[in-house]
Amino acid sequence: MEKKSVIVLGAGVIGLTTALRLQEQGGYQVTIVAENLPTDPKTIKYTSLWAGAHHVSFATLEEFRHALDKQTFEEMWALSGPNGEAESCFMRLQQTEYFGQERSNPSTLAHMPEFRSLTKDEFAHIEGAKAGETFQTVTIDVGPFTNFLLSKFIAKGGRVVRGSVQHIDQLAENGVAPFLETEQRRHLANQPPKAPDAIIVCAGLAARSLGGVEDKDVYPIRGQVILVKAPWIKIGRTFSSTKDNLWTYVIPRRSGDVILGGTLEANDWYPKSRPETTRWILERTLKLMPELVPQHLRKGDEPTVDELYSLVIEEGSGFRPARKGGVRLEAGRTKVPGTDRTIPVVYNYGHAGSGYIASFGCAQRSLELLEDAFKSQ
Template sequence: MSHSNSKYDAVILGCGVLGLSIAQELTNRGLKVALVGKDLPEDIHSTGFASPWAGASWHSFATNPAEQRRDEYTFREFERLSKEIPELCERRPYRYYWKNEGSWKEPWYKDLMFGYRLLTPSEVPPPYKYGVTYEAYTLNTPLYLHHLASHLRSHSVLIIRERVSSLDELYSLPSIGKVDLVINASGLGARSLLGVEDPLVHPAKGQTILVEAPDVKITYGVEDTHDIPNQKIYIIPRPGKAGHVILGGIYNANDWSTNVDGDVAQQILRDCYELCPDLDGKKGRGTIGDIRIVAHNVGLRPAREGGLRCELEERVIGNGVKSGNELVPAGGKGKGRKVGVVHAYGIGGAGYQSSLGISKEVGGLVDQWLEKKKSKAKL
């Protein structure tokens, strides 16, 4: 049921995993929403957004209660999804190894995992000395994006390609009509979007290799600090029949390049083959040259100093409003009216594992704004 005289209750800017998840949450709450973005869920080869390139294992690095709450909620939703659609989300063993005592810090989520325990020395392969194992979830990210988009479209949610340069334009898009609420899930776009222009937003370049390795069923990682700055070692099998596995990777803050670095790719292959010889498809009896490479991937994580911005802002848009109004395209100008925006951007590398928890939080902020607007209308 619509809560407004407008055709739509809200417009969501951003068609990555967070925008799609928020649309699903708001639709489930009975709101009519539309999604807009310059990149759509089907654009899985675009470097314009990070979602298609993610490895998407649930491995929380939350540092405060709010982040932990979001990740835990998403974990429990993934548990349900893995039972309903296992080709999208699969529960599997995780193994993390390290050489240096103290590299592994006991995580906050220890009791949330399935079968969490330290490995015995005989279970840890050389050259590593220590290890831990548990079971958690991995996603097939391209299929998951397609699943979310298909679900939304089946519920008559409009998903369209629009290029906007200002927040104000979204309240009066010709293709959608007038709305009073926008959800800003614009990722890296929040840095340059007029009306937001958040200087804390920055890219964190990631580079991985997608390989075909159907024998690899375990998610692996190395917890020691890598000899090369900003480099990590991890292996993430994707659900599905293709037998695809993600090998990584790097985290280069403030690097806008979307080019593949050959030296980085070589290092990723060497590191991951040492960690898991089964990648060669010959049960470790082959060579690194036997690894079947499907693609080299580069994505820009939408990071933000200080972490996620998730908050409600009340605004006034239209003529007579200063604050850069002279730069706003004509479509974003009007007589001046009170509107709302819920910001949800800056999640960095935690997009998938936090997505459903953030969406629930956004839903609460939307309810808060609608209730306040309803109360004012009665006065």
């Protein structure tokens, strides 16, 4: 039986996991069309390479996303295990979360391995903390992991085309044909271009301006981060306060790099690091985890921000693709230009800072939505 042709628009972590899930399912020939790929140098247009990327779900127990986050964690836990398929992309560690507000009971993180709530004595030293939890989780080396997803997708028979898509009609009319290089078009001379059987939109922030979607509820939440070399850090710590909209995190990676953050700046489009914000992040993270500066680098008894600066490798910012009303994960249809035919379109975007956290769960849900759409034709 001929495979159905499906185009996945976007190659961030959401697009990559979705395309891989479909290609692995069988019965589909999947092509990713994207302007930016994980093999490219870092750019403000590709948020997945700027992410802190540890698995700590933000979803409440009542949200549909909670089950998707939990499913994603289970897959990442398997991938990260001894001899796991992507073990080298992950670091398993003890994570401690401090909160500036009371926590729900049961906790939304109670499903995590070795979970327990902290006693008051255990979080009393954190200024502003009113609760705390600790558990096992994974952190992700984002470059190796996104390239793992891409290479596995290709190994399973998936295809990749680089293209800057302005309107989904460009894909709906003749598939990837408009974005092929001249030599590729010659190679397919005996295969007239045709419309795909379906499109899946994993366009992140670009969904705001993408023709045929133009979702004005999509907006950026700017996150500024700092990467330091600190292989002695083997645990993760975060302090968050919904009241003050404050989020401070220390996320070590298997590579020995540690990512420090962060900021939550809604509708802030500034594409570079702000020096004053860098210092502010370093001050907060050093207070949260003084051991970032080892004893041999300290001039006095207490570590200083200037001493932490000596460990900085890189700093930058990314735009978390948020959406008013939350994630858009649903199916619709679009007309094939020049015909009376319509094809399914599945929308999977608006994940804000939860792209990695929800990725595999949303990929599975996208597959289910697509198959339901085909059945109803």
